[in-house]
Amino acid sequence: MTDYPQLELLIGGEAIGAAGRETIDVLDPASGDVIAALPAATAADLDAALDSVSKGFKSWRKTSADEREAVLRKGAALIRERAKEIGAAITLEQGKPFKEAVGETIYCAMLLEFYAGECKRLYGRTLVRPDGQRAEVRYEPVGPVAGFSAWNFPALNVMRKVGGPLAAGCSVIVKPSEETPAGGLGIVKALHDAGVPGEVLQCVFGVPSDISEHLLASPVIRKVTFTGSTAVGKHLAKLAAEDLKRTTMELGGHGPVLIFNDADIDKALDTMSANKFRNAGQVCVSPTRFLVEEDVFERFRDGFVERAKAIKVGNGMDGDTQMGPMASQRGPDGIQAKVADALDKGAKLEAGGNRIGNQGFFHEPTVLSEVPLDAEIMNEEPFGPVALINPMKGEAAMVEEANRLPYGLAAYAWTQDAGRRMRMASDIEAGMVAINNGSVSAADAPFGGVKWSGSGLEDGAEGVTACLVSKTVHESA
Known part of the structure; x- marks a missing residue:
């Protein structure tokens, strides 16, 4: 239970290890010792991830709500089964007591179970019109999502970046913190093992500014979701604004x-x-x-x-x-x-x-x-x-x-x-x-702040609707 797992990039269904590429040291905060080498994604890796996440979105958005729900529920079950394994990795890389780390992992499963139910609650509505006319409001997935998460909750922050988008029908590239990579990798691998295709959910690491600037510069990404400091959140929001990408920013507090x-x-x-x-x-x-x-x-x-x-x-x-x-x-x-x-x-x-x-x-x-x-x-x-x-x-x-x-x-x-x-x-x-x-x-409750503490919401029904766009269809006979 105290073995730290192997670290990998997960791109297009392929696991890419540290051999032959630049790496980032992962430290044990209880000793300060290096415990692992984390592979860093190259620009070519990120381009491959963008190409893959675009393809994944086209298939996942058409996957039925019943099927998405079943996959997410299986993912939650696997996370529960692996809670001690994932929790031990979190403690080794982040330092929190093992009991807290296991509790964090179980909360990820609880959140995913709620998101699974939301797959079938993405209701639209029909507007009142005369005979021969019809108007409806539909809700559709916003598109591929780039998620960036902080180190303080290695698993939960990643779950908040991927669970809502997957329930909504979006594909995701997620970047957990390079300081605490294994907790997030454990969540992503559980979802892959549950049936989320590799093209739909991908995990990358590297120099944070290089990763974010590369992904946000691409028109493939349609939404950015971030947990971290207010200063970094403001910077990412400016980058997202260049292409009018939607954002969810969960930032600092006091x-x-x-x-x-x-x-x-x-x-x-x-x-x-x-x-x-x-x-x-x-x-x-x-x-x-x-x-x-x-x-x-x-x-x-x-x-x-x-x-x-x-x-x-x-x-x-x-x-x-x-x-x-x-x-x-x-x-x-x-x-x-x-x-x-x-x-x-x-x-x-x-x-x-x-x-x-x-x-x-x-x-x-x-x-x-x-x-x-x-x-x-x-x-x-x-x-x-x-x-x-x-x-x-x-x-x-x-x-x-x-x-x-x-x-x-x-x-x-x-x-x-x-x-x-x-x-x-x-x-x-x-x-x-x-x-x-x-x-x-x-x-089941929305999580987010006001003023400099961010915009947009995670968790609850709002965590899924934040990944949807509305479309109004006006139809005549």
């Missing part, structure tokens, strides 16, 4: 958590501390800015610090590990710089703040309090195991701070007041809001 004085504080602490340090804080919907009403600030701060200090950090393959290493050296380097800046500006260090050991990319669960608004970490997503806890004077100030940044992905609020819960649902500017719980994701 999740506010509003803790009111009537909240169930113990439940909020247990839930949000676990969420904060899940995947070492490397989650786009991670709760980060804790805005706590003054009456309960000290109680919440002290309870959060206690829980942060109790987290067991270690190798993700160890059964008692609660938080693994960060995924790359950029992680602890970035956290150290942001924490230092916050402390220089007057923030208080309540827990953590340091790297752990001299091997791998481990960092302590960290808590800062009373962080000034001009600190970099209050304005740029830390994407790591750092919680920022500030006292606030009341609801109006808390909502204002929650909405202050140009990000709007996920937000959280804790209150027992029914009227306030309704106001939070309305007033907070975010694509997803959780009230008195820590979950903003479900297979």
Whole structure:
């Protein structure tokens, strides 16, 4: 279960290994050691993938909804069967605890099962017309899709790039992260084994900017879907605009958590501390800015610090590990710089703040309090195991701070007041809001943000309709 799999390009039904071509090192974040060589696609490989995905679209769009559903359901079953195998590869390349990696893989199967059902729910409609005339609205697949996914959820991010398009009848070229390739490859191979043709679903790797610029320059690609940073998302959106390609952009966040004085504080602490340090804080919907009403600030701060200090950090393959290493050296380097800046500006260090050991990319669960608004970490997503806890004077100030940044992905609020819960649902500017719980994701619910956190949606029925275009047909006898 701890063997890392062989890495390949998958183009037109052919598996292309590393022999005889340029490669990219894949590291184990728990040790920093190289664990595999990833083959990089050439321009000729990408041209072959584009030719293949064009052919695949012509056949897959005509495949019946029943057949697409059956193939996707079989794919979900294979992913469930292989969950431990795929999960082990994710832990080795990304660092998260094995239990979390298996859970991520199972969620991929759940999402694919939902998408399978959507194959037969792509309804059009007939418009009212006089006798001798007919008008209908049809929904058709947009065309070949290019999907680019991030390293923090190696399997799930890839599933979000391929599941909706396949259900809609699109073909896909997907590029998982070069830092965490095996999780995504495991998903693609399961779908191939389930019956998705090689021309319909292809997987490439290489220098990210080279891959994206090559694929987006081609008129073959009609939609781009991306998970990653806001800066890269803006760049890809500009490239897509050159050919008016449709886009789905799931970008960064800076999740506010509003803790009111009537909240169930113990439940909020247990839930949000676990969420904060899940995947070492490397989650786009991670709760980060804790805005706590003054009456309960000290109680919440002290309870959060206690829980942060109790987290067991270690190798993700160890059964008692609660938080693994960060995924790359950029992680602890970035956290150290942001924490230092916050402390220089007057923030208080309540827990953590340091790297752990001299091997791998481990960092302590960290808590800062009373962080000034001009600190970099209050304005740029830390994407790591750092919680920022500030006292606030009341609801109006808390909502204002929650909405202050140009990000709007996920937000959280804790209150027992029914009227306030309704106001939070309305007033907070975010694509997803959780009230008195820590979950903003479900297979049947749309996932996405507003403002700089992106556009378009994944998951739910919206994840499939985002891959469709409408056509109105007017007919006379």
